[in-house]
C-alpha cells in the first residue's frame with residue numbers, strides 16, 4: 129500500500145489529505161502537524177472569533193476525514209529532517225516515517241519584533257492559541273496598541289474596537305496596507321478606521337516596549353510613548369521552508385514549485401503559503417498569503433501526488449479581508465500595476481480599482497464592498513476568458529500609480 133506523508137496541519141495539508149483520500153482508496157496517509165488541534169480556519173481568528181466571546185473556532189470543512197483509519201493525524205509533533213535518499217521524514221520524537229510521496233505544507237510563522245526592543249509581553253496572531261490569548265485581553269476600555277498596519281493588524285483593530293477597546297495602530301510607513309502599493313486602498317482603509325475611532329500613527333517607528341505600572345506596557349515610539357494594556361504585533365510572516373532547504377530542495381523566499389506543485393525532487397510536492405509558485409496569467413512566480421491559494425493548491429498537490437495527470441495550480445492570488453462591516457478583496461499582484469482605472473470613486477463606500485501591467489494586461493483588481501465585480505473578474509481569469517468589457521473599457525481612463 130503506497131504511503132503518502134504530509135507535513136503540516138493547516139488548510140493546504142488538509143486539502144491535500146482529502147484529495148488523496150478521494151483519489152486513492154488504496155493509499156495510506158500520515159499527516160504530521162506541529163499543532164495540537166484538528167485543522168481549523170485561520171481567517172476566522174482575526175474576525176468573528178476575536179470580536180465575540182461566544183464565537184467558537186471553526187474546523188475546516190471535511191474534518192471528519194480524520195476519523196478514517198487510512199489517514200493518521202500525528203499532532204503535536206514536528207518533522208525535523210527529510211532524508212531524501214532513504215525516503216524518510218524524521219520527527220522530533222526520534223520516530224521516522226517512510227514515504228513514497230511527500231507533501232510539504234508547512235505554511236508560515238509570524239515575524240517577530242527585534243528581541244532587543246522587547247522587554248514586556250507582545251502578542252502575535254497566527255494560531256488558535258494566539259487568538260485565545262489575545263481575545264482574553266480585549267476587554268472593554270483596554271488600551272490596545274497594534275504594531276503594523278497590514279491586513280492582520282487592521283482586522284485586529286476592527287475586532288478590538290467592536291469590543292470597546294481603545295486602539296492605536298503604529299505603522300512605520302507613510303500609509304496603511306503599504307505592501308499592496310495602492311494609495312487608493314490605503315487612504316480608504318485609513319479613513320474607515322479613523323471613522324471608527326482608531327488612533328493611527330503613520331510614519332512612526334517602535335523603539336522599545338518596556339514594562340510600565342501594573343500589567344501595562346510602555347511602547348516608546350519615534351513620535352513619543354504610548355501606554356498599552358496589550359501590545360499585538362502584525363508585522364508579516366516568514367515561510368517555514370527550512371526543512372526543504374536543509375534537504376537540498378530549491379527554495380527562494382518559499383519552496384519553489386511548478387504548476388504541478390512539484391519541487392526539485394520528483395517524490396516531493398509542496399503546497400500553500402510556504403510555496404513560491406508560477407502565476408500563469410502574469411508570467412511571474414509569487415508566494416501568496418491567501419486562504420484560497422492554500423486551499424486550491426493543497427487540493428492540486430494531493431491530486432498530483434496521487435497520480436492525476438491533469439491536476440495543476442497557477443492561479444492569480446486572491447484574498448479578502450473583512451473589517452467592521454466592510455469587505456475588501458484583492459486579486460493579482462499589485463506591485464505589477466503601472467496604472468489604475470476606477471469604477472466608483474475611491475473615497476466612496478464602494479469602488480473597484482483595476483491595476484494594469486506594463487503590457488496592458490490586468491495585473492490586479494482591488495474591490496471595496498464590490499464583491500460581485502471581483503467574482504466576475506476572478507471567474508474570467510480562471511476560465512481564461514476575455515475580461516468583461518465593463519472592466520476592460522476602463523483602461524482608457526487609467527492613470528499612472530502614485531507610489
Ligand SMILES: Cc1cc2nc3c(=O)[nH]c(=O)nc-3n(C[C@H](O)[C@H](O)[C@H](O)COP(=O)(O)OP(=O)(O)OC[C@H]3O[C@@H](n4cnc5c(N)ncnc54)[C@H](O)[C@@H]3O)c2cc1C
Nearest residue numbers: 136137138139140162171206207235236400401418419447
Ligand atoms: C489570523 C489570520 C487571518 C487571515 N485572514 C485571511 C483572510 O481574511 N483572507 C485570506 O485570503 N487569507 C487570510 N489568512 C491567510 C490564510 O489563512 C493562510 O494563507 C492559509 O491558512 C495558509 O495555509 P497553509 O496550510 O499554507 O499554512 P498554515 O496555515 O501556516 O499551516 C501550516 C501548518 O504546518 C505546521 N508546521 C509547520 N512546520 C511544521 C513541521 N516542521 N512539522 C509539523 N508541522 C509543521 C504549522 O504548525 C501549521 O499548522 C489569514 C491568516 C491568519 C493567520
